[in-house]
Amino acid sequence: MVKTPAEKWKDAVVKYRKQCQKILEISDSVRYAGIVNTYGRTLTGMIKPNLKPLLQSEDFKNELFVISTLISLRKNSVSSIGKLEYVVLQHQKITILVLQKNDVTFYVSINRKEKGLEKIISSIKKTI
Template identity: 85%
Template sequence: MVKTAADKWKDTVIKYRKNCQKILEISDNIRYAGIVNAYGRTLTGMIKPNLKPLLQSEDFKNELFVISTLISLRRDSVGAIGKLEHVVLQHQKITIVILQKNNVTYYVSVNRKEKDLEKTIASIKKTI
């Protein structure tokens, strides 16, 4: 049986969801893992159970739009400076780690008390 485009999309989203679950399992300090397309739309995402989101829904949509715009604008400079490895945004309460693979953006929030952020980032890269 030949898979339709809808079936292929469903399989892709399931794969992304499994990646998010694996990312959440890397560290107890990872709060959220999500995957965003080039337009800032969430393809899938999950927050650790029993945690309250820090941003309201509309604020989070705006955050993802800003991130996707940043990533899209950076694509033009890949030839000159190389492929983006990751971005770390340090906030007072959390750290945001942004990675890109296959034209989607992984958005991961991590508690500031994470001891070895570089090790955590390396583990996320292996997972995706």
């Protein structure tokens, strides 16, 4: 039986939600895990229970647009400098981790005070 595009889309979103859940379970320091398409639209995302988002809805949309634009512009340099592994953005309050796989971008926010960032990055890379 051949799946319809709608069924394929639903299966992909379910898979992405499971990946986000697994990312949240990696560490208590992980605040948010989401997956964004090439246009900066959220495919799925979840914040750790009982946490208040740091950004308002419109600010968060703008943040994701900037990230997706960055990732899109970097594609032209892959042949020269290699595939992007990940991007870390250090802010005063949080650390943002951006990874890409199969034309989707994983956007993960982590508490700034986290000392084992490399371990978390490694675990997330294995999860996706």
